[in-house]
Amino acid sequence: MLIVTPLEIESVVWEGELVPSVATRGVGPTQRPVAAIGEHEVYPVAQALEVETGKKWTPPLGGADFWLVRWACTLREPGGRPTIAEATQTLYLRPRNAAAGERTAGGGYAVYAHSLFPERLTVEDQAEFNASLTPELKFALAEVKPGGLGAKIQYRKVFPVLQAYDVGTPTPYWVFRPHAAHPLAGSQFVYAVVAAQPGAGGVRGSVELVVTVETRFGPLRLGLPEEARAHVGFVIP
Numbered sequence: 001m002l003i004v005t006p007l008e009i010e011s012v013v014w015e016g017e018l019v020p021s022v023a024t025r026g027v028g029p030t031q032r033p034v035a036a037i038g039e040h041e042v043y044p045v046a047q048a049l050e051v052e053t054g055k056k057w058t059p060p061l062g063g064a065d066f067w068l069v070r071w072a073c074t075l076r077e078p079g080g081r082p083t084i085a086e087a088t089q090t091l092y093l094r095p096r097n098a099a100a101g102e103r104t105a106g107g108g109y110a111v112y113a114h115s116l117f118p119e120r121l122t123v124e125d126q127a128e129f130n131a132s133l134t135p136e137l138k139f140a141l142a143e144v145k146p147g148g149l150g151a152k153i154q155y156r157k158v159f160p161v162l163q164a165y166d167v168g169t170p171t172p173y174w175v176f177r178p179h180a181a182h183p184l185a186g187s188q189f190v191y192a193v194v195a196a197q198p199g200a201g202g203v204r205g206s207v208e209l210v211v212t213v214e215t216r217f218g219p220l221r222l223g224l225p226e227e228a229r230a231h232v233g234f235v236i237p
Helices: 045-049
Strands: 002-004 012-017 034-038 041-044 065-076 084-095 111-117 128-133 151-156 161-165 173-177 186-196 203-215 218-223 233-236
Touching: 034 186, 034 203, 041 045, 045 065, 045 128, 065 084, 065 203, 084 111, 084 186, 161 186
Parallel strands: 002 151
Antiparallel strands: 012 034, 034 065, 041 065, 065 186, 084 173, 084 203, 111 186, 128 151, 161 173, 203 218, 203 233
């Protein structure tokens, strides 16, 4: 399966100014970055890994369900000035079945991010490249061999420096940082293989975006306003 990463968000679930967690004197609307959160895209792993030759993907033992999911966000600098110092996009995952606990009987997570992409990209990396999702449900910076199992992902990096954290947990996140020659602006897409153990009934979650900006008073952290909470939740499948 070929998955083409768009250049822009095609379906926006929320867009607006980010707000400081507490009232901060001197930080007016023109100094707040504008963000947009895109609607998540879900690909069943078995469908994504299937090839035209008829080869079928064999899921790992344990009975968990897996989905390849894509999220997107857009950042615009406040007043057009490059003041964004850092941005963090976090996923909060939990079982869709309210009766299921956060942990399984064996002590593992009921739902979690099995793998993340990108894991680490720097300003020296190519802006456009191909990646793949392997049958082991890991992301690799290599193309799928003809006739082999795997999903090919065409990817374009917008934010210059990216680092993923906490793979294997229900709260993975990506940190985006600018470079002297490349501010944080534009639409950036991230992928995760999300797993749900038997009994979880799927996945329910939400997206959090926190941005640190430089002001005349020093660094200031801003996040989504309360009104955005009703729009940034998602359900898988």
